[in-house]
Amino acid sequence: MTTLDDLPTPSLVLDLGILRANLAGMAAAVARHPGVALRPHMKTAKSLDVAALAAPDHGPITVSTLAEARYFFEGGYKDQIYAVGIAPAKLDAVASLNAQGASIKVIVDDAEAAAAIAAHPGPLSALVEVDVGEGRGGVAPESEALLALAATLSGRLAGVLTHAGHSYAGRSAEEMARIAETERAGVVRAAERLRAAGHEVGIVSLGSSPTALYGASMEGITEIRAGVYMFGDLFQMQIGTHAPEAIALTVLASVIGRKPEREAVLLDSGSLALSKDRSTQAAPKDYGFGLVLDLDGRPSFGETLVVRTHQEHGEVKRQDGALDFARLPAGGRVRVAPNHACLTAAAYDRYHVVDGGREVVAVWDRVNGW
């Protein structure tokens, strides 16, 4: 039997029970809207084993890289949206997978890219990306560009898609519900305008973990996308989409230095093991680079945080009392809850899966890179 005491550190730990509960929570949120599908975004997990639970029966998924598209197609997931604006040079790879039986839909908000999709000799279809206020990719629902893109895509138009990424700035259920309604209304309006112009709009897709959880109405929507809800992190906990005990992903780390003179210990989880993400800096509470938990995943060290990182060092200090040196001997093991699960997970090629205890019940792979 392998336990968390036997693993090399740092290692990535995923709690199966918490993962399942998070998946059930999102499934229940989506089930409030009959006829609306969940298309989980696999950019966080990047794992077939997670997909088997999050998108059962090889259901529809969302991906963020060509590497994910290939990996999940080889694992049996045909129905994908590659939800990052497409560069024309990537169309050959997508068309090749589609020619092998995949149905990978790209997204587009650019006239030149749309023309490249329309002119490509291989099997392709695309969603027009709509901007409902995030200010990243997409065209406005009321824009001329929306109609022009659809006209260019013509028979290759699969629908419309938006992402209310600005929901991450929300700090209450009410605020997120309001952003969710803006997201819904915007993408539905885009679909209506395209239909009025004579286009068939099969897919009307929206989503972010906060708006998926808090949206009151999904009228006119065919599917919801979300990803980080599977694992959760300190940022999602801060914005209210995750309970503190619902963070499924942690980094197993060892104590590699003790500095009583400055009330600090050093862990072997630094900038690479945790990522340099500082998203909680803008959240109600700043968790530095992560919250230190005990080996069972409980916050029994109080507010003990990774406050500074070097490439392979994480410096830990306690914010709400004295650091418990007796429980942090040389080589002592802890788990660190991350600021941002998507970025922390990306440093690892596998998950060590536990189920509420310290026993490693499975090892799951990940697909990184592009």
Add this chain to the structure above:
Amino acid sequence: MTTLDDLPTPSLVLDLGILRANLAGMAAAVARHPGVALRPHMKTAKSLDVAALAAPDHGPITVSTLAEARYFFEGGYKDQIYAVGIAPAKLDAVASLNAQGASIKVIVDDAEAAAAIAAHPGPLSALVEVDVGEGRGGVAPESEALLALAATLSGRLAGVLTHAGHSYAGRSAEEMARIAETERAGVVRAAERLRAAGHEVGIVSLGSSPTALYGASMEGITEIRAGVYMFGDLFQMQIGTHAPEAIALTVLASVIGRKPEREAVLLDSGSLALSKDRSTQAAPKDYGFGLVLDLDGRPSFGETLVVRTHQEHGEVKRQDGALDFARLPAGGRVRVAPNHACLTAAAYDRYHVVDGGREVVAVWDRVNGW
């Protein structure tokens, strides 16, 4: 012939000519000190191909993970210092490599860890880590702990080691020279105290790229460690250790969105492709998440920066004029100079090597993870 136009994006690009020039620069800096060896830190490059140039004839190297130790030992590099405070559970792996012919020295600043080294049945040796002002790992040169650690290690004491990481806060050659002298004096003082107590101190090791380049005297030092000098980055450029044209490492990216209404373009190099490192935030000039260069690696876009990142999106704006949209069509390719080479490189499993042009003259691998 493969060129930068043929590669998937994002990809990691390494310029061989610049790398060679950077290596020559450091070799010349170290050659100012006859009898002092260079022990390159491979934590940045993590590549046997780079080591072949940086540490010729399988010369001594520094590593930061067990994965590097194994990889470089298998590649013929026997003489290594694993320069991150050791967790006792990792000693078996080090001893196993040493039993196979490696000479991997660990570092220690903790009484319990030193006792574990002394008691281990396998072949091990250790350097005592000395803190000369960085305030990360190490014991003070004048401390009782220094003598106690050496006494515990006894015949397994290989020497002393320090790292003036606070040299990164330096902003002038004078300031770095001053920190370098503090680093030298501190670690030499530690060696003298140990010798006075009857210990043999074979290795007296110091280094960081800034102090290696700017240290005036290396009296009493046996070797210098440095790593990021090989590649350089925007932060090193800011602190004066690198000329702007001496950044060997860039990320090849494609335009995936154009937003004239907000004077921005989107690249397919986001938080994962560039890392979330923001070290230039504290430098004289804040380069956001990276500086956009043309496909030949020249700064012909002016101060065009990646100002915001999402997981797979990098938003680009120009700081010193109008963004040159005509040169940034859909799918247009650029290169991005990173804030911090060590962290950016870690997202990739290989280097695409160019030599001043766009032709890919080699593909070099990397060892990531732990």
